Structure formats: structure tokens, C-alpha cells
Amino acid sequence: MSKGADQPLSTPLRTAEDTHGPQGLGYAQLPQNDRRVTAHNATEAWVRAAHAYPGELIGLVTGPMTNLALALRVEPALPSLLRRLVIMGGSFEYRGNTDVVAEWNISVDPEAAAESVRGLVRSRNSANHIGAQTSPRTFVMTPAILTRLADAAGSSTVAMSVLDARGTRSGASNPLVRVLEDAMRFYFEFPLRRGRGIPGAPA
Numbered sequence: 001m002s003k004g005a006d007q008p009l010s011t012p013l014r015t016a017e018d019t020h021g022p023q024g025l026g027y028a029q030l031p032q033n034d035r036r037v038t039a040h041n042a043t044e045a046w047v048r049a050a051h052a053y054p055g056e057l058i059g060l061v062t063g064p065m066t067n068l069a070l071a072l073r074v075e076p077a078l079p080s081l082l083r084r085l086v087i088m089g090g091s092f093e094y095r096g097n098t099d100v101v102a103e104w105n106i107s108v109d110p111e112a113a114a115e116s117v118r119g120l121v122r123s124r125n126s127a128n129h130i131g132a133q134t135s136p137r138t139f140v141m142t143p144a145i146l147t148r149l150a151d152a153a154g155s156s157t158v159a160m161s162v163l164d165a166r167g168t169r170s171g172a173s174n175p176l177v178r179v180l181e182d183a184m185r186f187y188f189e190f191p192l193r194r195g196r197g198i199p200g201a202p203a
Helices: 042-052 066-074 110-122 143-152 175-193
Strands: 058-061 084-087
Touching (some): 042 066, 058 066, 066 110
Parallel strands (some): 058 084
16 A cells, blocks of 8 residues: 555645545545555556566556556556556546536546556557446446345345435444445435435446
8 A cells, every 4th residue: 555646746636525525435434454555655556566567467547647647757668567457537428527528537637637648548559458438327336236245245234225314324244345335325425415316326
């Protein structure tokens, strides 16, 4: 676990507490552990991992692309060292979730996104890394799916309902399921806080 960039490349940091809570995990509280961050940052972590396991790793970016852009500055051949690179950054065919055209992960650091895409295009074998999209609207997480996940994990739980009091915490016996349910409940409540009752969210 390595520390990422403190802010976007050239714009002030914008966060999304209304959607994912002050810590980014909704109501969830991670259990105590003795893990420590590495002495090197996320930029170096990308490069070290790619060189240690060339052609084996699938890189996954689920937030702004700042750390990826900084890693590409250090190692321009990074994409060709990865087996695959998956970026969660919106869709060409749907309205953005931040404004008409922008998805939040891209809009919070558009310079990093542009720099990363340019790096991917320049990289050797870039065709292996830029391909079909999966829209965030293709998969929808629902309370029913969370209950199925709990069942698969052998965990007790109580199925969520739009009738639950806001902020109701998970009683799941499995700590991972509990974190997932508490994080997703906050996300599920986002449309309710805006006056729309939608018991599910793009996953």
C-alpha cells in the first residue's frame, strides 16, 4: 500500500463527500490493522510492480488518473509492461455524472487523463490496452445482489430496504461484507437525498 498524489496535476482538488462520504467509504469503517504505507509513493509502486512482473499484471484505475500520469512520466513504457490496463473513466455513449460530458474520475484531473491517454497511444502495443468500453450503466449494484454476496460468503445479514432509517449500519457477521454493505448503503442513499428513490447504483 503506497501513498498517492495529494492533488491533481494542475487544478485544486475536488472531492465527492455527498456521493461517497467524507472518507470515500460511505458509512463503512475499516477494521484496525497493523499495515503501514510503503516508503515509496504510488508513482514508484506502479513502476516497481510493472518491472517486477512484466506482462503479468492487470493495472486498475478506479479514481482520477493522477498517479498513472506521474508513473508514465517516470516510465513511458509502462503500458507495454502490463498485461492489461483498465480505467474507470466514464462512457462515450452516456451523459457524464459530473456534468453533461464529464465523468467525475476524469473531470477531477482532466490533465492527468489527457496525459495518460497520450502515453497509452505512444506506448508500444498500445492497441492491446485501448479497446471496448464497459459503461457504468451496464452493471447495477442492488440490495438483492449484496444479499446474494453475503450468502455466498456464508455471512448472516439483513437485506437493505428503502424503508430503513438513513444511516442504518450493516449487521453482517463477515467484516468484509459489513464494509461493503455500509459503503454501498451511503451510495444507495445518494439519490434519496436528492429526492429520488432508486434502490440501486451503477457499480
